[in-house]
Amino acid sequence: MVIDIPFIWTALKEIIKALPLTLMLTVIPLIVGFFIGLVVALIRVYEVKGLSAVANGYVSFLRGTPIIMHVMLIYFGLPMLLQAVAPKLAISSIPVSVFVLTALSLSAGAYLSEVIRSGIISIPKGQAEAAYSVGMSTFQMMVRIILPQALSQSIPNFTNIFIGFLHTTSIAFIVSERELTGAAKIVASNNLKFLEAYIAAGIIYWVVTILVESISLLLEKKATSYARGGVR
Numbered sequence: 001m002v003i004d005i006p007f008i009w010t011a012l013k014e015i016i017k018a019l020p021l022t023l024m025l026t027v028i029p030l031i032v033g034f035f036i037g038l039v040v041a042l043i044r045v046y047e048v049k050g051l052s053a054v055a056n057g058y059v060s061f062l063r064g065t066p067i068i069m070h071v072m073l074i075y076f077g078l079p080m081l082l083q084a085v086a087p088k089l090a091i092s093s094i095p096v097s098v099f100v101l102t103a104l105s106l107s108a109g110a111y112l113s114e115v116i117r118s119g120i121i122s123i124p125k126g127q128a129e130a131a132y133s134v135g136m137s138t139f140q141m142m143v144r145i146i147l148p149q150a151l152s153q154s155i156p157n158f159t160n161i162f163i164g165f166l167h168t169t170s171i172a173f174i175v176s177e178r179e180l181t182g183a184a185k186i187v188a189s190n191n192l193k194f195l196e197a198y199i200a201a202g203i204i205y206w207v208v209t210i211l212v213e214s215i216s217l218l219l220e221k222k223a224t225s226y227a228r229g230g231v232r
Contacts (some may be wrong), residue, residue: 012200018183025169033108040113062110068171074103085117100172115157150221159216
């Protein structure tokens with residue numbers, strides 16, 4: 001067996017067309033998931049009565065089950081729920097990407113809530129006490145003192161989750177979303193050159209991952225410099 005090197009370049013040019021969809025399926029769930037995770041993390045940190053158990057169950061279930069299962073549950077279950085609530089709603093007109101984004105956003109919220117929560121509880125309690133002593137409210141203390149430090153310390157974990165979800169988007173192909181891995185499979189099937197097509201897809205994933213890691217490193221340096229008293 002001989003690898004067709006020129007075809008790798010041909011496949012790469014075709015597969016990279018799916019990169020915008022892949023990035024959309026990565027970035028949007030992480031943005032939505034961040035806000036879900038922030039709310040869930042605060043509920044768990046402050047043990048809000050009546051909501052803490054729900055938040056714990058949400059995190060436990062979504063972190064304890066495969067993301068591919070979340071996609072399938074939302075893909076098959078959400079239309080049934082919507083049809084029951086609004087029988088006249090045209091379910092078929094809803095893009096598949098909406099169901100995928102919903103599933104990935106819920107999954108991201110569970111994982112990010114743990115990252116945010118661990119960042120919050122890592123901040124010494126003395127800082128919160130000092131904030132209260134100068135008259136800050138809990139909201140002011142959290143926004144001005146705790147969250148900036150917690151989030152800056154969590155940059156490596158955020159980066160890992162971003163990269164993980166970038167790779168996780170490949171499961172969207174099971175519901176006919178043509179992201180990078182799906183595009184590679186189509187190219188491979190059309191040309192019967194599976195190895196070359198997947199090498200091309202791997203190169204794209206690798207390059208994007210390197211870019212994300214580089215941006216993360218810059219953010220870590222900025223955050224560290226700021227914490228020490230000034231931005232370089």
